[in-house]
Amino acid sequence: MNEHPVSSPPAQAPDQGRRRRQRPLGLLVALLVAVGTAIVPGSGATVAEAAKDPNTITKTPLGNFDPGNLITDEVFFTGSALSAGQVQAFLKSKVAKCAATDGPKCLKDFTTTTKSVPKNAYCKAYKGAKNEKASAIIAKVGKACGVSPKVLLVLLQKEQSLVTSTAPTQRQYDFATGFACPDDGGCNPENAGFFNQVYGAARQFQRYAVAKDVYSWRPAGKVHEIQYHPNTSCGTQTVLIKNKATAGLYYYTPYVPNAAALKDLNGNGDLSNKNTPNCSSFGNRNFWRGFTEWFGSTSIAVTGTVQKAWLANGGLDGTFGKQTKSQVCSKNGRYCVQTFAGGTLASNKTTGIAMPKGAVRTAWVKQKSQKGALGWPAAAVSCRKKDDTCVQRFTGGYVAQGRSTGTRVVSGGIAKAWKASKTRNGALKMPRANAKCTKAGTRCTQKFQGGYATAHSKYGNRAVVGKIATRWAKAKLNKGSLGWPTKNQKCSKVKGGKACYQYFSGGAIASHPRYGTRALTGKIGKAWVKTQKAGKSIGWPTGGRKCTTKKGVKTCTQKFTKGKITYKGKGAAKVVRSKR
Known part of the structure; x- marks a missing residue:
């Protein structure tokens, strides 16, 4: 079976004759010979030979039109590609109010009883139903035959303007996709009806792709001569057909648009000029234009949860606009991202994540997107008015934005420390700077509104907050005598408030509402830490360390609520407990 469309103006023009596309299935064998001579079979040149006569790429307002990659x-x-619900929502968006009165309903409201079709070489089984909506038929046929419902929607519009028609006729439904409607004759009544048309077209496109013994004169991957018009005197264009889908479209509608048809994508081509012979055809132009206007790129798919997020944000006409890169997913398929003109859309299992252009997304992109330290988007950005802050979680950390703190990246071990501290809701609050790390990246420090977070290959991920953070900063942070925090602080309620202490690689810091915040370093610090860990605390420091030198020997003492710790010269520190 072969398709020969009548060349005609765009499908949207209500006064134009409907396009005819396809011969009846039963006539296939008889017509193969005639078809071969009528459409000027391709040269059969290989892809390598195509470089001698490449496709003519035409720039249009919608993008580059490549006749070899429709x-x-x-x-x-x-x-x-679309669920029944998504198809229904799309149909409703195209017709706000149906004007049909005595004829068939608009496509968004149309129902018909469908028959069950058993599994065959091209489609899986289709289970019929009573009063089935057009949207359900389109989605079910698409899934059964492996043809995108988006393609079927565009085909319905290209052939009969059914998607946007506010008062469709019965003929529009009877020959909805132009299936079994050859150029040189009327449409086959045996294939009439909306279901027969949609199913027949979808099945046929799979047949083009699979039945190579039948559809062998215009295979993908080779150069072919494609006519501009049924009138052979109009000539041909050399086209390298790059894939099965494009080959199928040329089997269905075997003409390529000429320059006049592409000059104005909504125009009538040569028909607009009475002094020029009519050599313009519109079928494949209208398909490409319709798909591009409704669903964006014909070469980049938008599917799954990412598509749900895209449609929820207005689709092609919404915040994100046209897709610019293909969807990329993690190895386990849990996380996916796709770039659009207006930003990035991502998914975490069944949840869509919108990342419009802005400071948060820019920070993620600068970190090499999902390939960088932040990894995959794991949740949507969360903003709140009370402090004018936004935070977005990624698999490897966070991006935090605040009016007074700027946009900061929190990743790796520091992100774990911030999470353990309840992120912006905890004591650390919002990050005030990006992390500072060693060249090897094994030791990092990051400043927050409420203190610091650290990541260390030996000491783990720690938060240093409040008065202890202030004292640590005074001691030059990890570069000072206290070194790196080795544990998170521990606090207890005492008279007057809360008392806390925290261990560091060079000692400890203890803070008490009555005695203040003290650094415990050197021999005294190590001795105090030892008593704490042994459960034999000598209490809270009541003052700073005091040292004297006599005859060249230095003696230092620091008092605590339960005694003192002292050392002399190179000797070890001694814990002296108060007598009760």
Whole structure:
């Protein structure tokens, strides 16, 4: 079976004759010979030979029109591209109010009883139903035959303007996709009806791709001569057909648009000029234009949860606009990201994540997106008015933005410390600077509104907050005598408030509402830490360390609520407990 469309103006023009596309299935064998001579079979040149006569790429307001790549296989043959609900929502968006009175209903409201079709070489089984909505038929046929419902929607519009028609006729439904409607004759009544048309077209596109013994004169991957018009005197264009989907479209509608048809994508081509012979055809132009206007790129698919997020944000006409890169997913398939003109859309299992252009997304992109330290987007950005802050979680950390703190990246071990501290809701609050790390990246410190977070290959991920953070900063942080925090602080309620202490690699810091905040370093610090860990605390420091030198020997003492710690010269520190 072969398709020969009548060349005609755009489908949207209500006064134009409907396009005819396809011969009846039963006539296939008889017509193969005639078809071969009528459409000027391709040269059969290889892809390598195509460089001698490459495709003519035409720049248009919608993008580059490549006659050899009208649509990719990935986009065309994704049968689950839209659910029935998504198709229904799309149809409703195209017709706000139906004007039909005595004829069939608009496509968004149309129902018909469908028959069950058993599994065959091209489609899985289709289970019929009573009063099935058009949207359900489109989605179910797409899934059964492995042809995108987006393709079927565009085909319905290209052939009969059914998607946007506010008062459709019965004929529009009877020959909805132009299936079994050859150029040189009327449409086959045996294939009439909305379901027969949608199913027949979808099945046929799979047949083009699979039945190579039948559809062998215009295979993908080779150069072919494609006619501009059924009138052979109009000539041909040399086209390298790059994939099965494009080959199928040329089997269905075997003409390529000429320069006049592409000059104005909504125009009538040569028909607009009475002094020029009519050599313009519009079928494949209208398909490419319709798909691009409704669903964006014909070469980049938008599917799954990312598509749900895209549609929820207005689709092609919304915040994110046209897709610019293909979707990329993690190895386990849990996380996915896709770039659009207006930002990035991501998914975490079944949850869509919107990342419009802005400071948070820019910070993530600068970190090499999902390939960087932040990893995959794990949740949508969370903003709140009370402090004018926004935080977005990623698999490897966070991006935090505040009016007074700027946009900061929190990743790796520091992100774990911030999370343990309840992020912006905890004592650390918002980050005030990006992390500072050693060249090897094994030791990092980051400043927050409420203190510091550290990541150390030996001492782990720690938060240093409050008065202890202030004292640590005074001691030059990790570069000073206290070194790195080795544990998170421990606090207890005491008279007058809360008392806390925290261990560091060079000692400890203790803070008490009555005695103040003290640094415990050197021999005294190590001795105090030892008593604490042994459960034999000598209490809270009541003052700073005091040292004297006599005859060249230095003696230092620091008092505590339960005694004192002292050392002399090179000797070890001694714990002297108070007598009760």
